[in-house]
Amino acid sequence: MIVSKIIILVLIGCLRVVKSEYSLKFSTNDITVIVDENKTFNLLLNGFVDEAVNVTLVEAYDGLVDLNPTEFLITKENQQNQDESFLVEVVGRKAGHLEVTTEVNGEFNDKNKSLFLRILVANASSIIYISIVIGWIYFVAWSISFYPQIYVNYKRKSVVGLNFDFIALNIVGFILYSLFNIGLYWIPEIQAEYASRYPTGVNPVLLNDVVFALHAVFATSITIYQCFTYERAEQRISVTARSILGLFLAVILISMGLVAGDVILWLDFLYICSYIKLSITLIKYIPQAVMNYRRKSTQGWSIGNILLDFTGGLLSMLQMMLNAYNYDDWASLFGDPTKFGLGLFSVLFDIFFMLQHYVFYRTTTYEEIPGEDVQESSNSDVQEHS
Known part of the structure; x- marks a missing residue:
């Protein structure tokens, strides 16, 4: 009986681990936008989250673009499907180029290419x-x-x-x-x-x-x-x-x-x-x-x-x-x-x-x-x- 309970608990733990596995990435890693015009890209979620996941978009330079929104809070209560997409709008403000990186739960993803974005802002x-x-x-x-x-x-x-x-x-x-x-x-x-x-x-x-x-x-x-x-x-x-x-x-x-x-x-x-x-x-x-x-x-x-x-x-x-x-x-x-x-x-x-x-x-x-x-x-x- 004790052995059976241990096996059941282990299986439940494994299921919870599998359930909590997820991945995040951007729909593109390069985007070009014209000054005073807008484009969009998506933050893509695959898998189910077990605990709340907070994603923050971090701009290398201020003033070149407006990002909306810049932060996402994903919880198991508000997640509807295994694959979800969160829309981000980019509005060009000044010609130049910048990089957008991410922080997930406060940790900086400096080597995650899937959560890295280059934005070129062109005059025309x-x-x-x-x-x-x-x-x-x-x-x-x-x-x-x-x-x-x-x-x-x-x-x-x-x-x-x-x-x-x-x-x-x-x-x-x-x-x-x-x-x-x-x-x-x-x-x-x-x-x-x-x-x-x-x-x-x-x-x-x-x-x-x-x-x-x-x-x-x-x-x-x-x-x-x-x-x-x-x-x-x-x-x-x-x-x-x-x-x-x-x-x-x-x-x-x-x-x-x-x-x-x-x-x-x-x-x-x-x-x-x-x-x-x-x-x-x-x-x-x-x-x-x-x-x-x-x-x-x-x-x-x-x-x-x-x-x-x-x-x-x-x-x-x-x-x-x-x-x-x-x-x-x-x-x-x-x-x-x-x-x-x-x-x-x-x-x-x-x-x-x-x-x-x-x-x-x-x-x-x-x-x-x-x-x-x-x-x-x-x-x-x-x-x-x-």
């Missing part, structure tokens, strides 16, 4: 759509910017005038960029490392980033194939470029060793790859600019690549400035200038290349023929490669 919805259109335009411009050079090489059956250092740095940079994007977009283990390090962060890699990087590797590989099959005179990768690439390779191998020794994570390795890519972006234009200067000509090198790159870079910076205005987020430009600075650096180099092509070396061409002296001629032939 029209700017959002303009920004999206601009983003696709510069994505297309950058994607097709590789092909004018491929066409020029094919038409001339020669790569004389195209700097091999630029191509070597470009392919290495895009391979590393592809590794970074593939790792964060497709590999669950690396995604888990990112989520662990940045519990409330958003994965920075989108599908179009992966597609662009892989396409860049493909298109640059075609150019490299042309460098092996077409006339190239005495051109080769310089000792300086080989030394730089050797240094990058050493950094990569050391980083892989540190990963193998559990000193750093694969996520850290991918970030090192991205830093090398940024370094390459800063220096890759220099060899071609110096080569054009020494030859006093841009023949054999496609201006179409630069015009498309200039268009993409200019639109990329325009998009960043529009977004900074729309979300009152000028710190994204001036507080962390890396992305904007790299875009500006590329655009300035593009302008210099256009000056070389259309102004400085407009009236002369350069043709290097194996076994013969350097030939200079008037610009009657330049129009063919403009």
Whole structure:
């Protein structure tokens, strides 16, 4: 009899534990609202509560939005179903961005992604759509910017005038960029490392980033194939470029060793790859600019690549400035200038290349023929490669 009573009490206790199990989450973790307009999201409850549960929404900054309500008291008396939804209204008051976290029964949920919300408050919805259109335009411009050079090489059956250092740095940079994007977009283990390090962060890699990087590797590989099959005179990768690439390779191998020794994570390795890519972006234009200067000509090198790159870079910076205005987020430009600075650096180099092509070396061409002296001629032939 005593044993039976104990079993019954244990079963009742287990039922009470099961009954009291519940989970809370937001219906979305990201929401965009326009100033003086409103949107809604839901606090979702799954399971039954045994004791009163008090949920408080905590805004990181005051004055950007109005939340209504900001507190919920859930008890077993007022709970009607196992799955319930509590509506929250968001009214935009001032452009900016903020994070909304929660306190449940007075305890702060700092690592609970399901109870975390990012709110973007925009000045105008029209700017959002303009920004999206601009983003696709510069994505297309950058994607097709590789092909004018491929066409020029094919038409001339020669790569004389195209700097091999630029191509070597470009392919290495895009391979590393592809590794970074593939790792964060497709590999669950690396995604888990990112989520662990940045519990409330958003994965920075989108599908179009992966597609662009892989396409860049493909298109640059075609150019490299042309460098092996077409006339190239005495051109080769310089000792300086080989030394730089050797240094990058050493950094990569050391980083892989540190990963193998559990000193750093694969996520850290991918970030090192991205830093090398940024370094390459800063220096890759220099060899071609110096080569054009020494030859006093841009023949054999496609201006179409630069015009498309200039268009993409200019639109990329325009998009960043529009977004900074729309979300009152000028710190994204001036507080962390890396992305904007790299875009500006590329655009300035593009302008210099256009000056070389259309102004400085407009009236002369350069043709290097194996076994013969350097030939200079008037610009009657330049129009063919403009």
